[in-house]
Amino acid sequence: MHVLVTGAAGMIGRKLADRLARDGALGGTAITMLTLTDIVEPPVPSGFSGSVRRVTTDLAAPGVAASLVSTRPELIFHVAGVVSAEAEMDLEKGYRANLDGTRALLDAIRCVGEAYRPKVVFTSSCAVFGAPFPETIDDDFHLTPLTSYGTQKAMCELMLADYSRRGFLDGVGLRLPAVCVRPGPPNKAASGFFSAIIREPLAGRETTLPVSEAVLHTHASPRATVGFLIHAAGLSREALGPRINITMPGVCCTVGEQIEALRRVAGDAAVARIRRAPDPLVETIVAGWPHRFDAARARALGFVAESSFDEIVRIHVEDDLGGRIPD
Structure with a gap:
């Protein structure tokens, strides 16, 4: 199996790549190749016996997504994007990284043709919800984001669902709570x-x-978050049904x-x-x-x-x- 991870230099991307390398397989299928991409060079995960390809590039740039999917990875973890406060302070950067990059990826998959239908696991956010809130948000609560970041994630959720419905890919979106405790230097997330x-x-x-x-x-650890991604990769279309974007626990x-x-x-x-x-x-x-x-x-x-x-x-x-x- 060939696995592509976007945003592979970020904290979740790095931990996910390490987990994939350590496990060496998903659902009983051996991982033979990892393609890791980000705007800065992703680290090489240790202990992986297969091939590792690292691509330092901007996913939203013309032709980049098409190049990444030209080798037809069967599984794509789309983790790339900019975080909440950064997306709020820099509107253009937020839409380019969070929306344009996602659309470029989904369109590149679509343009490969009918014979290619990869699994795409997308990291969304609970920022897609907006006030006024009930005491507890259930699975039927409406999407009315009150930030640019939440708006960008909601738009990507709709695109992922539409492209899945039309049969271009097999998508699942995970609305993550606050990922805590994040190691390393502080990022620009409001959270x-x-x-x-x-x-x-x-x-x-x-x-x-x-x-x-x-x-x-609501919080989930990086360990649990990587577990969400791995688990999502194994969910069948029949189990998910048409509502492919899911709010994660925490x-x-x-x-x-x-x-x-x-x-x-x-x-x-x-x-x-x-x-x-x-x-x-x-x-x-x-x-x-x-x-x-x-x-x-x-x-x-x-x-x-x-x-x-x-x-x-x-x-x-x-x-x-x-x-x-x-x-």
Whole structure:
């Protein structure tokens, strides 16, 4: 099997490529080739016995998507895109990366011809939903995004569903909650503070909290997120039905509850490294996001997330800190 991963230099893309390389197979079929692409060079995953092709390019540029699918990868994980606050601050960049790149990819697949119908797993976002919200967002809630990022993701969901309906590809879109705890340097996501208030104190660094501790949100770890992608790749068209975009499960908690989970795992000294610094832009963006999801359909289809935020903190320690909290 040939697998293509877009956005392979990003955090989720890297962890996904590592998981694919480590497993070496999907659904009992051996992975013989990995094509990894991003606007910066993706790292080579270790321990993979097959071929690895790395392509450093802009997916939205003319001809790039056609070149990537010319070798007919059977499975495509479309993870590429820019994050929420960046898409809000730079309208043109957000639409180019999130919408134009996706359409270029889907059209390139369509133009290969009827004999080619790959599985496409797309990372969407719960930002496709917009206020006013009920207490819990169920699987039938309407898409009325209140940010450019959410709008771009909603448009891509509709395109993915339409191209799947017309038989050009076999798509599934995953509406991800906040992915937390993200390792590495901070990115430009408005949700970045959810990770920073855990990651930075655990590393012995101070960080800022731009919103109230009462802010409520739903989270899944990078490990669970990669698990969502792998699981989605194995879902049949019959299991999915016509509604191919699915809200993923996660742990719903307040920022204050996140901080208390950090305290239980790492103690008072870690919590003391969080400094309150309200940011009106971040507060406005976060206020337009949904908070709690039922995700009954995803759970019925076999998607699994963590059961507590303590577990999410411990996964970060295990996966990204070598199993121990630095002194």
